[in-house]
Amino acid sequence: MRSILLRNYGGETAVQVAESPKPVAGPGQVLVRVRAAGINPLDWKIREGAVRDAFPLQLPAVLGIELAGVVEASGPDATRFQAGDRVMGPLGGLGAYADVVAVDEARLARTPERLGDVEAAALPVASLAAWQSLNFLGPIQPGARVLVHGAAGAVGGFAVQFARQAGAFVVGTAAGEDLAYVRGLGADQVVDYRSQRFEDLVADIDLVLAYVGGDVIDRSWQVLKPAGAMVGTSSPEILARTPPGRQGHWFVMQPDAALLERLAADVARGTLKAKVSEVVGFDDIPAAIERNRAGAHSGKAVADFTR
Ligand SMILES: NC(=O)c1ccc[n+]([C@@H]2O[C@H](COP(=O)([O-])OP(=O)(O)OC[C@H]3O[C@@H](n4cnc5c(N)ncnc54)[C@H](OP(=O)(O)O)[C@@H]3O)[C@@H](O)[C@H]2O)c1
Structure with a gap:
């Protein structure tokens, strides 16, 4: 499967499209076929090694911290979702820039029917971080x-x-x-x-x-x-x-599936605005991470894996 891999800390070219083995769902995990993933400033901070003390990493590592997609299979003791369910969430770790990701099911929220995958992928980290830091x-x-x-x-x-x-x-x-x-x-x-x-x-x-x-x-x-x-x-x-x-x-954002489900419902019904500023294809993720570092955008860039 495709992945976006960081091999060594560095600039834009330190992050590349690569092939990785498909993961297996562990206990309490589901396999998610990723349809979209949000681009975050943490991507380039990790890439540059700027946060290696706060977030120690074993390289190479697949980047990406939030996703929206479809459940493909459930691991042992994972009972919340069925194959085919649309889900969204922060990983509470790395690895979202890959075609298939094994995720703790407790971190995932159901994607509201009226919300597209690109819109959903823009929400988890930013909306939870905003709510939790405001009410910290x-x-x-x-x-x-x-x-x-x-x-x-x-x-x-x-x-x-x-x-x-x-x-x-x-x-x-x-x-x-x-x-x-x-x-x-x-x-x-x-x-x-x-x-x-x-x-x-x-x-x-x-x-x-x-x-x-x-x-x-x-x-x-x-x-x-x-x-x-x-x-x-x-x-x-x-x-x-x-x-x-x-x-x-x-402050560090904590995954909260119940809160995310409520906030996603607000976006779906139009009482909360979410701005997707840029949609890129999978191969453009390294460049989009670099554009995020350079600034001059409002809202959120999202990678659409179905493009
Ligand atoms: N600790 C956590 O759990 C957590 C979770 C989420 C995010 N974060 C961090 O929180 C920060 C914001 O994340 P984000 O996703 O919202 O990033 P973002 O979408 O890149 O937004 C950053 C915004 O800050 C603006 N900006 C830059 N310099 C500024 C200044 N001097 N005064 C006022 N605004 C300025 C930028 O405007 P321009 O476009 O004009 O440059 C941009 O609109 C990042 O550092 C991110 O890593 C942390």
């Missing part, structure tokens, strides 16, 4: 002031909507045409990160969602209330960038 310290309260950095990104787009639905006052940072997109998702205030300094325009924030790292984290402490908190997704660096006495948290 407890349910977000009406009237809370939330600053979302990277609001036009895959995670940020969902977080803006979830925060707004919870009754929060939402500020989003983005750039160019994405500013209108973020406003359309429900942000009360948008800040152009290329031409404006958010710290000049925003104050008294209860929660900063740092979906962007680096100095954005350092500059955000001054807009937080003294008791406010920052939750960072981009790397564990947020811990080292948290001054004494302040609340900074490194």
